[in-house]
Every structure is written in C-alpha cells, then in structure tokens.
Amino acid sequence: MPVVVFGLNHNTAPVDVREKLYVPEAAVPDLVKDLKKEDIGEAVILSTCNRTEFYFSCDDFERSFRKFYRLLVEHFGLKAEWLEQYTYVFRNEDTYRHLFLVASGLDSMVVGEPQILGQVKDAYRLATDNSATGFLLDKVFHRTFNVAKRVRTETKIGYNPVSISSMATELAKKIFGELKEKKILVVGVGEMCEIALKNFKKEGVGEIFVTNRTFRNAQALAEDIAGIPRPFDDLPNLLGMVDMILTSTGSEKPIIDTNLVNGVMRKRKHKPLFFIDIAVPRDVEPGVNDLANVYLYDIDDLKNLSQHHLKDRLKESEKAHAIIEEEVARFTTWIQQLDTNPLISRIYEKVEEMRGTELKKALQKLKDVDEETIRSIDILTKGIVNKLIHPHVALIRQNGSPTVLDIMKKVFRIEEENEKNMDNRHKG
C-alpha cells in the first residue's frame, strides 16, 4: 500500500502557481471528503505560503493518482504542463524522507527554521479532526514528529532560529534599537506579512496601519491583526508617520519610488525608515536604499543574509541529513515488516484500539488532569502495551507458521474476515 506525496514548493514553483494550489484551512474538510471518494485511503494536506503537499495512501498508485490528478484540475484549475514543470511525486521511502526533511526544516526556504514543524503538526491535526488519517499515515506522521525532534536536539540546525521574518526583526532592532512603540505600515495583504507581523508584535511595536488598493481587503487584514485600515491614497502621509513598512502587494510595478521617499524623508526630519519588501516582483524601487537613513530589504536580501547562518551550519545540515537517512531506513524496514505479515499490523491496530478505549475511560474518571499528565499516561500505556505484545510479534516474525498465526489470532481475538481485509489493505 503505497504512501505518496504530491506537491510543489518554493524551489519548484513560482509564487503565482503556488498561490493557485494553496488550500486554506477551511477548505480542507471538503477536499478530504472528495479525496476519499477517489479511493484515497488516508490523506494529510500541508499548505503553507511556501508549499502545498498532499500526503496520501492508496491501493493502486496509477489508478488513484489519475483520479487525484483529475480532482486537482477540478479544484484548482491545475494545468497539465504544470505537472511536469513544477511538481514532484514521491512514493514510500522517498515520501518518508521528504516528510522528515520538511518537518525538520531542511527543505525550508531558510534551512532550520522552526515554524514548519508547527505547520506540519497543524496539518496532521486538521486531517485527524476530519478523520482523514488511519493506521498508516498516523504512523508516518508520528514518526516524523519524533525524527524532527531528534534532528532538533542532536544537531544545531535550529539552534539559531532564523526565519526570514525573524531576520527582518533582527535588522529592525539593529536600526531602531528598541522596537517598542515603533509604528508599522503594511501595504498589501500577502501571507508572509502576517508571519512577519507576529514577530514584530512580540517586540511590542506600536500602531499597525494597513493599506491596500482594495480597501475592503485592508479592512479585513486590519481586523485580523488589530491594525488600522487606511485608504491607499493616504500612502505618502503614512510614510511620514511610520518607522517600518512591510510590502507584499501583487503589483507588477513598484508602488513606492525613490522620489516619493526622498520627499517623505525631509518631512520626517530624516528619522530612519525601514522597508521590508517581501513582494515578488518588488514593490519598492531598489534606489530607495541609497537614500540617507533609509534601509530597504527585499525577500532575496533577507534570504541571502540567512545564508550566512547556513554556511556556519553546513556541518549541522550534513549531520541532520545523516540522521534522516538513518531514520528513513529504520522506518522503511519497519513498515515493510508490517507488510510482510498483515497479522502484525492487525495486532498493533487491535491493541491500540483497546488501549484507546481504556485510556478514554480512565481519563473520563480522572477529572482536572493537565495536558502533561495526560501525555504521561498516554506514553505509559503505550509502553506497557508495546512491551506486552512485543514477544508475540517477535514470535510471528521468527516463525510465521500457520500454527503460530492461528494461535496468535485466537490470543488477540482477530476474526478471519478482518484479517482478509487487512490482507487487501497492505498489499498493493
């Protein structure tokens, strides 16, 4: 039963294509339902501003993928030529490797950035909330979280949590010292802006103004981020008032030019002005950076800057890749063993089901327990269960004779019919 990932990311596809395939959280439930109709057993959809990826399991790869592809065309207006140009498809071992890399931040625009693990966890939780995952993807994702944690603790890849947005915050601090009470203007309503703003808010910035060509969008974003919407015509005035400007419009031509900023600087008595232009193509003319006390960084500058960290961390990155290779090999063997004997996975499933019911009962009785305790109980029960079934599983692996299998089926009360189902599920 292959585990497949289909997707595109910042390395393979330009922004406008990535935007087309973006799946907002609210659209996931329906999409998952549609996927299920197409023989896709389990599915997790990971969609961020840098990537959209569909992880799924299916019985017959060729057939399911054709259906899946048709669904994408219907949903997103996916074009046939994009498939070749911009997307990638991995299966099994390569899927695990890819997911491990993504979750560990090794496939991110800024290597080692920590946000992506949270995004993967969110994507997985969203899938489980919609009952879109099952035995296989549960295993894959749980292992992924462990691997990402291992990479984080055993290497320094995430030691200096640098993401493009935190790089922007660092720069702002280098210019302004304290960011308290500094005013920010947001031009355009791109996604990256929100991430960058989160970081700035942590530093206690003052008012945040939002402007956009379409005023309604500015109002919507302003509401989300507790900002103040302003009409687009007000731009020159706003430039006089604020200290930092975040731009991310879809405009083809720069909307802020050198002349405009030059005039503004005189009015603001040459107080420093910091532009962070994360739009592609750029929103701010590069010449603005040559003006006194004006600093302009676009997305490439921020990226290049973070490469310096990357160089220091090349060794760490090698170490991280080694860990991932090791984990991929281990996990692949483990999954293959499941495949060689469906009874083993059936036992795991059955026992897990029993553990789940018992755990629920126990937790209902225990009132007022905190998350930490719940997790401890969860780990404890998992440990006991695994210890208990391990000799049985080992026996099946050693000696898969019909007699042994028969005894095991009786021990764990596994029905003949169920087993057949399992047979089907795990072949293919």
Next chain:
Amino acid sequence: MTYSVMFSALALYLLSTLFYLLFLISDRKAIESAGHFSLLAGFVVHLALTVFRYIQAGYTPITNTHESLSFLSLSVAGFFLFIKKSYKISILGSVIVPVLSVILISALTFPAEIKPLPIALKSYWLPVHTVFSFVGNAIFLISFFVSILYLLVERGIKKKKFLPISPRFPSLETLDSVNYRCMSYGFPFLTIGIITGSVWAGMAWGSYWNWDPKETWSLITWIVYAILIHNRLAIGWRGRRTALMMIVGFLSIVFTFLGVNFFMGGRHSYL
C-alpha cells in the same frame, strides 16, 4: 615616585586592553566584565596618581606634554566608563581602551619630573581652562570612534552584510544617541574651555583673542560642532551625516592639539 607608579595604571589599562581584544574574538560576558573592571581599576589608580601629583606639585598637572597626554587618557577612560553605563557599547572598548593605553604610553615617553610652574601659567584659570578643554577633547575622541562604528554598521546594513547584524554590534539608534550624548556634553566643555582660555588670554596677554594658531583652530573646531548641533536640532540631521561631521570635528581637534604644536608653534607651545 608617581612616574613609576603610573606603570601600574598602565598595566591595568593594558590588562583591560587584552580582555577587550579577547572580547572581539569571543563574545562572552565574563571577558567583558574582566575588561570593564580592569579598566575601572586602572582609572581609579590613574585618578589617584593625578590627584597625588596635583598635591605634590601644587598646581593642576596639565602643563606639559606628559601631563596633558596623561590627563587626556584619564578623561577618555573616565568618560567611557561613564557613557557605557547607559548604553550597550562594550564592543567600543576594543578600540577605546587600546587607544587610551597608547596615549598613556606616549605620555610616559615625555619628561615627567615635576618642575616649578612657569610664571605664564600661574593663574586660577589654568585648572578651569585645561580641564574643560581636555575633557571636551576626550569626549570627542570617544564620539570619533562611535561615529566610525556607526558608519561601519550603517554600511553593513545598507550593503546587506551579515556581520554588523550580529548581536554584539550596537544598533544605529544606540550609536546615534551616544553621539548625541557626546555632543551635548562635549560641546559645553569645549565652549567653556575656549571662553575661559580667552578670558585668561585677556588677563595674561592683554588681549582676549590673538589669532594664535591654537586659538584659530579651536574656533574652527567649535564652528564644526556648532553647525552640527544646529543642524541636528533645526533640520534633524542625524545618523550618517552626524557621524561624518563628528569625524571631521575630531580631526580638527587632533590638528589643534598636535598639528599646531608641531607645525605652527605659537603661544600655546608649552604643550
């Protein structure tokens, strides 16, 4: 006696220099503290020696090259310790402490024995005029290095280099306000130094202003800083321009101090 004990102050400054140079390589708090406290110890010893010399000689010991350089070095140490209390500018120690050590070393190469005070300098204006002038110069020396650092960090940010963004470099805002602080202390000191000098000249030489090269150059320096302050307050000059002006101002001070003595002579040639 003070001459040989002066080496203990120098030794402490050199120790501090060592720590501050180490601090450049390894960004550790402990190293910075070690540098800070050896500088403080050096300053205290240096100050005590200066006071001791004052008592021994019976006049303010800023009358010859040895004494002036020693006092300049003392003022730099003092003002740097003072200003670094309010701002995170430890990295400047890696330049300023070596510089003040070198100034003290060069002071020690000049004759240091205490001589009777020349008649021309016998005046109650001596302490006021010299102390204010030298403290002013010391403050502007510090602002000179602050300005250079400002230009370096600013250039780094403009050219999008990684190094200046590392946390050990102060922010532009910090450097600019240190510069502003230096200006608001240094300028009054310089002004009082010039005015008291003029009054003293009026009493000693019979005329308040003689267009002596040192006087002329002090006036030029004063005008540079006056323009700077005016522009800052009136049209909001700051950052890079302030830094550049500060550098020009300090070069003018250096010329007043050294150039005039070596090339032009004039009545200030006791120093």
